Amino acid sequence: MREVAPTVTVVRTSTANLASVLTGFERLGCRVRTTADPHKVTRAGRLVLPGVGAFAAARRAIDAHGLADALRDRLDRGHPTLGICLGMQLMASGSEEAPGVPGLGVLDCVAGNYESGEEGWRVPQMGWNLVAPDEGCEIVPRGYAYFANSYRLTTAPDGWHPVWCEYAGRFLAAVERGPVVGCQFHPELSGDYGRALLTRWLEA
Amino acid sequence: MLPVRIIPCLDVRDGRVVKGVKFRGLRDQGDPAELARAYEEQGADEVVVLDVTATTEARGTRLDTVAAVRARLSVPLTVGGGIGGIEDAAALLEAGADKVAVNTAALRRPELLSELAARFGSQCVVVSIDALGHGGAPGGDGGYEVVVRSGTERVARDAIAWAREAVDRGAGEILLTSIDRDGTRSGYELTLLRAVRSVVRVPIVASGGADSPAHMADAVGAGADAVLAASIFHQGNWTVEGVKEALARLGVAVRPGYREEVSA
Numbered sequence: 076m077r078e079v080a081p082t083v084t085v086v087r088t089s090t091a092n093l094a095s096v097l098t099g100f101e102r103l104g105c106r107v108r109t110t111a112d113p114h115k116v117t118r119a120g121r122l123v124l125p126g127v128g129a130f131a132a133a134r135r136a137i138d139a140h141g142l143a144d145a146l147r148d149r150l151d152r153g154h155p156t157l158g159i160c161l162g163m164q165l166m167a168s169g170s171e172e173a174p175g176v177p178g179l180g181v182l183d184c185v186a187g188n189y190e191s192g193e194e195g196w197r198v199p200q201m202g203w204n205l206v207a208p209d210e211g212c213e214i215v216p217r218g219y220a221y222f223a224n225s226y227r228l229t230t231a232p233d234g235w236h237p238v239w240c241e242y243a244g245r246f247l248a249a250v251e252r253g254p255v256v257g258c259q260f261h262p263e264l265s266g267d268y269g270r271a272l273l274t275r276w277l278e279a
Numbered sequence: 280m281l282p283v284r285i286i287p288c289l290d291v292r293d294g295r296v297v298k299g300v301k302f303r304g305l306r307d308q309g310d311p312a313e314l315a316r317a318y319e320e321q322g323a324d325e326v327v328v329l330d331v332t333a334t335t336e337a338r339g340t341r342l343d344t345v346a347a348v349r350a351r352l353s354v355p356l357t358v359g360g361g362i363g364g365i366e367d368a369a370a371l372l373e374a375g376a377d378k379v380a381v382n383t384a385a386l387r388r389p390e391l392l393s394e395l396a397a398r399f400g401s402q403c404v405v406v407s408i409d410a411l412g413h414g415g416a417p418g419g420d421g422g423y424e425v426v427v428r429s430g431t432e433r434v435a436r437d438a439i440a441w442a443r444e445a446v447d448r449g450a451g452e453i454l455l456t457s458i459d460r461d462g463t464r465s466g467y468e469l470t471l472l473r474a475v476r477s478v479v480r481v482p483i484v485a486s487g488g489a490d491s492p493a494h495m496a497d498a499v500g501a502g503a504d505a506v507l508a509a510s511i512f513h514q515g516n517w518t519v520e521g522v523k524e525a526l527a528r529l530g531v532a533v534r535p536g537y538r539e540e541v542s543a
Contacts, residue, residue: 079349094405096377098350098407110357128400161400195280197504199451201482203534218532219282221324221355223377223402225451243282264355264377266319267537 081108081277084119086146086162088126092261093124096125096159101262103273106108113145121277122149126161129174130186130205133161145181148230150181155254157276160224163249163257172226182232182257187258189243196243199225204240206248206260211236214275215249218268220260222248245262281493282534283526284324284505285519287512289314289329290300291360294344296460297331298509305331309511311344316351318512321519324534326352327454327484327507329380330360333379342374349375357456359407368395373402380405382456383427386434386441390494396449405484406450410438410471411458423471426458438471443478452482454507460488462510467494470499475503492517492525499531 076134085110087093100107100123118124124146126133150156150166153171158166167178170186178186190199203219209231217264227246231237240248240259249258256276262269289296296314297305304433308314315326328348330341345358358371359380368379379399385391385406395404410423411433423438442453455475457468468486475483484505489495495506511517523533 088443092372092377094346094349095356095372098375099353100526101350127403128398132398166409183433190368196480197482199482200281201402202504204281223355223451225401228318237317263378266354269353271537279522 080106081121081221082108083121083277084115084125085109085123086116086142087111088133088140088142092127095261096263098241099273100147103270103277104224104230105277111139116142116145116150119154121155122157122249124156124158124162124165126159126165127223128161129172130161130164130170131176133165134173134176134178136160136163138171147179150179150255150275153253153255155279156256157262158257159263160259162260163259164226164228167228169200170226176192182228182235184228184230184232186226186228188234193204199223200227200242203241203262204242204248204260204264206238206240208238208249209236212238212251214251214254214256214272215258216268216271216275218271220248220258220265220268222260224259226269281504281531282324283499283503284484285322285495285522285533286325286505286507287314287318287323287519288327288328288329288486288507288509290329290509291341291344292331294341296513298352298495298513306318309356312347312351314513315348315356317531318353318519319354322523322534322536323354323519325332325355325505327359327380329358331465342370345371345374351355355452361406363504364391365398366496368399369389372413378403378405378452380460382407382409385450386425386427386436387440389444391450392445392450396451401449401451401481404450405452405454405457406442407454408438408445408466409456409458412468423474439474439478442475446479446481446521447501450481452484454486456482461486463488464490464510467496467498467503467506468500469497472498472501472503490516491521495522496526496529496531
């Protein structure tokens with residue numbers, strides 16, 4: 076067990092779902108604080124970039140607070156950072172959801188929509204799906220995780236360990252590079268599975 | 280297809296879980312946060328909290344109940360009841376909801392669904408539709424109308440057409456309740472489910488009438504992606520775990536427990 080409760084800083088750029096992220100870490104004994112201050116983003120020991128909602132709106136919120144450079148810098152340097160759902164997609168170069176709106180560009184890929192018109196696949200993907208980490212992944216375990224998304228990444232970016240999942244084709248459930256992790260699913264809503272993942276990330 | 284989600288529903292009034300039949304005769308069933316936690320431990324894939332008296336008594340859903348449930352719950356939480364506008368939804372999400380279920384307000388002003396989807400994303404917006412078979416015979420003439428205010432008021436709106444419009448406007452999920460079946464434990468309204476399934480691509484949560492895993496399997500067969508139940512869980516007839524074991528035997532995919540999955 077850890078001797079001192081770790082502090083987790085959560086980027087506050089929108090209202091939705093923040094409480095789930097905060098209480099998820101509190102249940103693990105963390106001290107949690109939120110910020111939209113670029114200096115605190117830079118200095119945070121462990122940073123979470125949550126995100127639900129629209130890509131363009133989230134990017135605008137990042138820019139409105141002047142957070143893009145601070146986020147990109149710590150992702151490039153490998154400082155412990157966890158992007159969740161849209162927070163992972165924001166790490167990419169962009170999204171078909173908002174053509175022309177750049178992501179942070181740390182992951183060299185673009186988020187796309189689930190194949191439209193294909194029968195049988197509900198959009199949004201809403202529910203629990205089996206995620207399978209590639210060899211080399213050390214934080215994201217194998218197991219069922221909770222997803223709520225209409226867009227996703229499908230190609231593994233260079234230099235990152237991919238975690239795969241199937242839904243109307245193969246897509247990226249998560250990526251890892253040391254203590255930098257992006258999850259398309261919601262670890263904070265994934266019960267025991269999510270607790271296991273967050274615990275590993277806190278110890279990474 | 281994903282494993283079917285098993286969703287215990289907590290109908291809350293004045294901070295306590297209650298349950299009645301066809302939305303009447305409500306009886307106390309316990310503390311929402313304790314029940315939510317217990318259901319998660321049994322394997323619940325999600326929990327729904329509905330403030331069943333919020334709209335009729337013209338007050339907002341109790342944020343303290345939502346916060347208390349959130350503090351104990353680490354699976355998704357959908358909250359409905361008395362959401363009149365964007366700010367109500369924002370307050371619920373801030374308190375710990377992951378999705379908001381909108382009913383009466385969306386019928387009064389359908390643009391609300393688009394506004395919610397634009398601000399929070401479609402995956403956050405559930406349209407809750409309470410449907411009543413025409414003439415009191417469920418599906419007797421193949422039609423369903425929408426009722427509101429906990430089933431006390433008719434609105435002269437076709438339920439299937441409303442489902443389609445709500446999704447077009449941005450709802451990312453439908454919580455579809457058959458008022459004819461609510462609390463009767465006579466099985467989900469399958470004709471209603473099939474009719475809505477045929478017009479939308481978003482996930483559908485079947486609600487109203489569950490008494491057994493066989494009913495849930497039938498709902499999945501009729502196009503439901505998730506099954507909601509209250510009475511059978513509150514009254515101890517079934518645990519979520521027991522339901523999942525029975526569904527698996529019936530050939531319906533369910534989410535196994537994490538340790539189960541890892542050791543497998």
